[in-house]
Every structure is written in structure tokens, then in C-alpha cells.
Amino acid sequence: MVDLVYDKRLYKYIKMTAIPNENMAFVEYVKNCYDSYIRLDYDIKSKKYIKIGLNVKGRYIYVIDHASGMSSDELLNNFSQVGSHTGGTNDNVNALFSKGATDTTALGNVTYISIKDGKLSSCEITHYDVYNKILNDIDVTEEDRVKYNIPGNGTYLRLDFLETYNIKSYEFNKMLPTYFSLKNIMENDGVQLYFDYIDIKGDYIDKDKLLKLDVIEIDSVLIQDEKIEIPGWYTDSGEKVYSYFNLYLAKDEIDVTSTESSYRRSGCFIDYNDVIIDKTFFHRSLENVPISKKIFGTLKCDFIYELMMRYDNGDTNTKNNLPLIEPNRLTGLNKHHEFVRDLMLVPREHTKFILEDLDEKQSSFNENSSIKIDDLFNLIGEWHSAVLYEMKEFLYSFTKKKSKSYYNKIIKISENVESISEKSEYNFKDVEDIEKKEDGNINPSFPSLTITFIYDYNKYPYVLYNINSRIQVDLNVTDYLLSRCVKYDKETKTFNVTNVKELSINLVHYLSEALSREIFKFMDSKLNSGETVERNSDDSFNKLFEFRPSLHMALYSVLITQGKLNDILSNES
Secondary structure, three states, X not given: OOOXXXXXXXXXXXXXXXXXXXXXXXXXXXXXXXXXXXXXXXXXXXXXXXXXXXXXXXXXXXXXXXXXXXXXXXXXXXXOOOOXXXXXXOOOOOOOOOOHHHHHHHOEEEEEEEEEOOEEEEEEEOOOOOEEEEEEEEEOOHHHHHHHOOOOOEEEEEEEEOOOOXXXXXXXXXXXXXXXXXXXXXXXXXXXXXXXXXXXXOOEEEEEEEOOOOOOOEEEEEEEEEEEEEEEEEOOOOOEEEEEEEEEEEOOOOOEOOOOOOEOOOEEEEEEOOEEEEEEOOOHHHHHOHHHHHEEEEEEOOHHHHHHHHHHOOXXXXXXXXXXXXXXXXXXXXXXXXXXXXXXXXXXHHHHHHHHHHHHHHOOOOOOOOEEHHHHHHHHHHHOOOXXXXXXXXXXXXXXXXXXXXXXXXXXXXXXXXOOOOOOOOEEOOHHHHHOOOOOOOOOXXXXXXXXXXXXXXXXXXXXXXXXXXXXXXXXXXXXXXXXXXXXXXXXXXEEEXXXXXXXXXXXXXXXXXXXXXXXXXXXXXXXXXXXXXXXXHHHHHHHHHHXXXXXXXXXXXXXXXXXXXXXXXXXX
16 A cells, blocks of 8 residues: 655645735734734733734735744744644634645745744745744844834744735735635724835835724614524534524625725625634625625534534544535635535525515615516517527526425515514524415516616626516626716716617627526526426527527517617616
8 A cells, every 4th residue: 555645736736726915825824813812812802913014125025913922843833734733722713724824835935933931933934845944942132022023922924925926016905904704803903903015115105004994884783693503413412503693784885896996895704713714695696686785794603613623533424524614715615515505594595585675675676667578578489489488487487486495485474574673673483483384475477677787896797686576687887898888977876878779789788698698507407406307408508599599689679679778777867
């Protein structure tokens, strides 16, 4: 028997993927500093000093903390190995794979200088994955303390960039506080995170700038401390597993999408023991609903840590046969893991219910600002009916509900939501109570088609989703073709159509493409659902290819020949 040999080339690619730029390096370093304070069992509200800096002229970054510091042996243990769990016995830290700090050598060479109990130690980790011990527990001098800005215990690190690395812009670097994994740090009044930025000329652009996120002003508490049992999962001691769900509505939109330096604070942050590991809206379609830009919350489940440790130790449970978190921590929770699906089920359905309810109450949607899908059906039937049945089946799925779905039990049955309490606006009954009920009211009519203009640097030219029995298409006017015929006023946040004919032609193409793609995905999903169908993916694609011109002509007739463009736009001023 021969053990496999792993070449350094493999780790080179892994770390370059994990740490592509200096902001990601800062994220790892700041989390490590915060972990050091946590290991000291500091009170959560006590002051924690962290200093980070970027010297563009000198081509290096530096980070300083005043936490516990490390001895020579601790430096060796923490940074000479990759893949081990170095968080010690404290499960409130991020050190799951002992690779975050070492991954940063993808950008260059890292030097650590640490002071602990009057002794100074230092080491270097090179870009080529070599650990070099430099100083070994020597007596610290006052000159050392001034040089590295460490009055007591603490650590100073410096990352010198490779000559081939291109340092990002100042605009990019100042977005650091918006990284979701730093949320608890950025919003913690006990953390003092300072930032220095020295430009290519050697001048300070920022010096001792305190990095903080503005406090989100809450309009209403939607869900507070909802205790959700995760069925089929038990702790090592045999106890049931629970998560705790909170959801809030902000007074104003908390996402910034109208500039190239855009960021999002909306969504639900998933954590165990205050370690944030993911941010999600549970389903991609939910983040497109306009009201979602005001929604944020938390989903806490400390069992996540226990489950990760079980996997590390060779868990025999077949439901825990996949890593719960992707090692590079770029994609958050592994959505293919059975526990993740069970964890997100109830929060997803509750969130969807609330978003639809809020959309119905607060949306400016007007039934007159839409066209009925029936208008398209009548025209399509005149030219081609090869997949008309599939199109109707797809569109009807927006309103048709199947009794076996938990979501369908809750979405149309208002009695499943208890009356408003003092704690929150929505109080859902237990899953067991809901599953005993029949389906609620179902609207059998086809949905309307509505278009809304958006201005978002992060999105594609169009986004299609469904909400409250209408098909909503968001058209992004940052797209070149749309920007030629629709102008956005950033001050008044209004959209003005400047060329009706050109817009109509562009809409024919975009709507045809958007609807065709969604219909194809719907048809193709039935092939993977186990449902018996007399076709394969190629058949679906070929039929859709034949059907596309008919949809194209139907849209042309409705929007241009019949002049119904104004009927379909919901927010053109």
C-alpha cells in the first residue's frame, strides 16, 4: 500500500482561488484578530483594537491586534500546517481548516511578529509554502513595542505583494466593511477597527479611519426568536436540534446597487456561535422581489459546528456524508447537504410568505400596468402550437399548487399565521399543524406580465421572477441597449423613456429570451423530477427552438403593432 503524494501545485491553485485580492486577505486577518480576542474570553462589549493598512507605494499590507500574542511554538503550530482545526477547544472561532492565513500567501510573502508575556517571536511564510522561523522568544524591547505598535501582548503581520500582483483601487478597498463574514465585527461597538491607506506617492488618503457600518433602522420586527425544530437530526446527547430565526424590515433600502461600488446588506445571515458562515435569501427568486432590499435577519444553529466535527471524525451517518461548508468558504453552506436543505426549509417558506404579503401591501403595482398572458396565447395559437401546452403548463404553475408541498399549505391559508403579537408581526404555527390542513384558495387564472425598470450594476440585463400571481420582469437600464432608450435620474430615482420604438424592439428580444429560458427550465426540470414524460432534453430544446419565433411575433404584435408598451411598464415616469 502506498499513500498518495500531494504536490504543492495543488495547494497553489486552492489558495489562489480562496484569496484572489487584498480585501479577501484583510477579511481573513481581521477574523483571526477577532478570534484572538474571543480566545481571551473578553466580554463581548469590551474594546478590541485592530489596525489594518495598505501601503500602495511600498506594495504591502499590515495588520495589528492587541490580543493574546503568540509564542514561537504557537506560531509554528498555527502556521506550519494546512488543513487542521486550530481553533482549540473554543468553537466560537473561525479556524476550521488552518488555511485562511496561509492561503493569503497566494498574494506574496507573510511575516508575523508576535509579543507574548514579554517575549518576541517572528516567522515568515513564503509564497512557495515554506515556513521560516526568524526569532525565537527573545526579550522584547521598548523600541520593538513602538515599532510594531504593541504596548502589551499582540501581533503584527505584514504581507509583501508579489511583483506580478496588481493592487486594487481605493474604491475597491474601501468596500471592505460590507463583506458579510465581517458583519458581527463591523456592527460590534466593542471592536475598534482602524484603516490606513497610503497611495502610490506615499501620501495618506486615510489614516486611523474607523471602519463601521451604519446601524440599520428597523421599521418592524417581522419574526422574532422563532424556534424551529429540524426534524430527523439529533445532537450527540440525543436531544432534538433547533434553529432560531429572526427577520426584520428596515425603514429604508439597505442595498446600494446604483454605483459600481455596490453592496448588499439584505438577506439572512446564517451562523453558529456568532460565526457567520453564509448569507442567503433561501431561494434566488426571493432576492429579486423589490421589498427584499429592506429585509434582513439571522438564522442561528449551533448544531452546525457539532455536525462539522462529526464529519471530520468520520461520521457513519449517511446523511452527513458531505462537507457542510466548502473549505475555501467562498460559497458558504453546501446546498447539497441534507441538513442544509432541512435547515432552510421552514425559514424559506416563511420568508416567501412574508415577502408576498409585504409586496401586496406596499407595492405600487397596478393591474392596469400589465398585459394578460391570454393575449399572447391567442396570437401564438395563430402561428404555432407545438409547445403551447408546455407554455400554458409552465405559466399555470405560477398559481397552481400541489397539496404535497409544505409551501402550498402556508402561502394561501391566512389562518396558518397567527395574529400579531407584541414580539413580531408574523407568528407561524408549527409545521405539524399546517400539514393537516387542505389547500387554500387557488386562483386558476393565468398571471399578468409586468415590467419594472431597475438600475443595478450587479444584475444581468433582465431578471424574471413571480410574485403574487404575476410574472415580473426587471429590466436593468445599465445594459447598453436599454440605456440608449431609457434614462435614469439618480437624484429623483426615476426612469424616462427617450425612444419608444427602440425600447419596444429591445423588449421583444429580451422578453422573448426571458420567457423562453424559463419555459425551457420548467420543461427540463420535469425530466429530472421522476415524472413520466415522453421526451428528453433535446426534444424540449428543439420544441422551444421552434416555438421561439411565435413568441417573438406575439410580443411584437402586442408591444408594437397594438402599441401596448405603456400598459406593461409599471414604473416609467
